Amino acid sequence: RKEVEQDPGPFNVPEGATVAFNCTYSNSASQSFFWYRQDCRKEPKLLMSVYSSGNEDGRFTAQLNRASQYISLLIRDSKLSDSATYLCVVNADNYGQNFVFGPGTRLSVLP
Amino acid sequence: DADVTQTPRNRITKTGKRIMLECSQTKGHDRMYWYRQDPGLGLQLIYYSFDVKDINKGEISDGYSVSRQAQAKFSLSLESAIPNQTALYFCATSDGEQETQYFGPGTRLLVL
Numbered sequence: 001r002k003e004v005e006q007d008p009g010p011f012n013v014p015e016g017a018t019v020a021f022n023c024t025y026s027n028s029a030s031q032s033f034f035w036y037r038q039d040c041r042k043e044p045k046l047l048m049s050v051y052s053s054g055n056e057d058g059r060f061t062a063q064l065n066r067a068s069q070y071i072s073l074l075i076r077d078s079k080l081s082d083s084a085t086y087l088c089v090v091n092a093d094n095y096g097q098n099f100v101f102g103p104g105t106r107l108s109v110l111p
Numbered sequence: 112d113a114d115v116t117q118t119p120r121n122r123i124t125k126t127g128k129r130i131m132l133e134c135s136q137t138k139g140h141d142r143m144y145w146y147r148q149d150p151g152l153g154l155q156l157i158y159y160s161f162d163v164k165d166i167n168k169g170e171i172s173d174g175y176s177v178s179r180q181a182q183a184k185f186s187l188s189l190e191s192a193i194p195n196q197t198a199l200y201f202c203a204t205s206d207g208e209q210e211t212q213y214f215g216p217g218t219r220l221l222v223l
Binding site for chain 2: 044087
């Protein structure tokens, strides 16, 4: 089993739709969790960290379920500019050397 | 100006050649990383460095070596390039506190 797995995608949704991405991780010792966004042929950029209590940043909501080892990202009112690949990232320790990246889920928001 | 820069941005080389990819950062971060990205796969860690005197292997270090010339510079070398090293290579930095990683624009490498 891969350490971090994500919905295979691609997701094609109309503007204004709500879309949810799922991510599961295998290492129960994982300490911190992130969603990164990667545009085509560009570098990944941090979208948001994921906190135990869940957190929201505008149209984006991240949830963490440690018992199920599951992370989610919800995007409301999708914009064309949200089209990108979304990477789930898990850090299994506090020393910064064990960032594990999921393969990503590609989102296309259609006009 | 970009905080994390990589050179070259694109490189075509032949099997057996030695090449070096360079990374520089102006963020003042101690931690630097080299990753490769292949289509359909997540980023894979090649090497990481927490300071100039600290170099560590990642999950796929075979066939690669690194040099941390200064806090701001971290170079990746392919000693004898082979076609399955064709990939997109990213350098990243972090400050170790927030754990956020800041990536360079990437180097596209093609080994023929």
